[in-house]
Amino acid sequence: MEDAVIRRGTSTGALLIKIGLPAILILLIIVPIAAVILALSSESGEGVNTGNPSQIAKNEIPAKYMPIYQAAGEKYNVPWNLLAAHHKVETNFGEGNIESYAGAIGVMQFMPCSWIGWGYPSCGGLGDLDIGWNTLLDLSVIEEYGGFGVDGNADGKADPRDPEDAIFAAASYLAANGADDGMIEEAVFAYNHSNEYVTKVLEYSELYVEAGSVTGGGEFVWPVPFTTEITSLFGNRPDPMDGSTAFHGGIDIAAAGVHGKSVVAAAPGKVVMSGNAGGYGKAIYIDHGNGLKTIYGHLSALNVPQGVKVKAGQEIGQVGSTGRSTGPHLHFTVEQDGKEIDPIQFFQ
Structure with missing residues (x-):
């Protein structure tokens, strides 16, 4: 899996179309925007990515979890979409499976000793031993031994199997490891200690926030959420x-x-072809009605079959280099x- 990076305030920068402008011109554009974003973050005292859910997020994330991510994110100053991404990747x-071979438990996959606190007697360097469920849920024990277990729903216990408790606990853990200070990658690495895991979580985190269209408006959803860089325009x-x-x-x-990154439908319609196209x-190929069709070429994977209806922003495949x-x-084509x-006119 390729590297992906999430940083606060990137959504505005992502609206720039890069078509080979001189580096100095790009800097002249980006630096003032970054300064404005930084100023706004400082004034709010938050600095948290509170972007709107993307169409991918709306299609993929169960609606019941959105208010939990947002509440936990606000409490611990952690981006809500980062919590959603962890939830997606973990379980x-x-x-x-909410009980892993390594001993992690619950919907956010906490090791019992991380939940209750590594100072607990049976955790001392030997792993998660002899911790009964009643002890694991006990808020007084968690407080005594410095665990990350949280009673997110105020029912008097901290249960890693309860989504609300687990999501609040994940937010607390990520914040303690730097996410509330903008050290997102470091915090995610601390959660699992795997670079591959970091890449996967950050990719979903980026996909779950609405990036907007290329120029800030328009009829279509941008088809590659990972980047807005255009390397070749329409015409001769x-x-x-x-x-x-x-x-x-x-x-x-x-x-x-970009290889392997998500490609999404630019508008709702019906898949009229999904396969090899010379x-x-x-x-x-997606038919949007009224003679309008979009084509997504050179994909590495086809995630929707011919004949199905798709929503705007729904993942349909992955970027590749197949064909010529x-x-x-x-390669993105619009036919009328x-x-x-x-195609650019549909993003203006």
């Missing part, structure tokens, strides 16, 4: 394969680490009544 929102261009001039009937979206490689391609990118038109 798929409680639908996966040198063919990357042989250097000849050729018409490019869409836009190419790419950035370092030069486009693995591709998905020189490297990982998404069979004629290719410039």
Whole structure:
């Protein structure tokens, strides 16, 4: 899995289209925006990513958990979407195994000694031994031994199997390890001590926040939440394969680490093709009605079959380099009544 990074305030920067402008011009644009974001964060005293849920979040996250993430995030000054991402990766929102082979328990996968406190007698360097459930739930014991167990729903006990308790405890743990001070990656690493885990959690965390469209408005959802960098525009261009001039009937979206990242439907519609499409490689065609169609080419994975209806922002595949391609990118085409038109107008 490729590296992904989440930092506070990145959603505004993500609205910039990068099409090879000189580096100094990019800096002149980004630095003032960053200064404004920093000022706003300082004035609020929060500094927490409180972005709106993306369409992916709305489609994927059970609605009952959203207020819990938000309440826990507000209490511990931790981004709500980071908590959602941990919940997704750990147990798929409680639908996966809540007792791991390593001894972690509950929907957020706490080790018993982390929950109750490593100062507890049977935790002293030997692992999670002889801790009964009644002891594990006891708030006075957790307080005495410095554990991270939390009574999130105020029922008088801290139960790692209870989603509310577990999510509040995860927020407390992440905050204690630097998330409330902006050290997101460090906090996530402390949770699991795996770089692969960090990458996965941060990727979901980024996907769950609404990035907006490329220019801040428009009819379409941006099809690659990971990046808004455009490497080739619509119109005539040198063919990357042989250097000849050729018409490019869409836009190419790419950035370092984009391979395998999510591709989402730009608008609601019906998948009319999901499979191999010659030069486009693995591709998905979506019919949006009224003669409007979008095409997603060079995918590495097809996550929706032909014939299904999809929502705007729903994940449909992953970026790849299949077909006639020189490297990982998404080729995105918009057709109106069979004629290719410039996709950028749908993001303005």
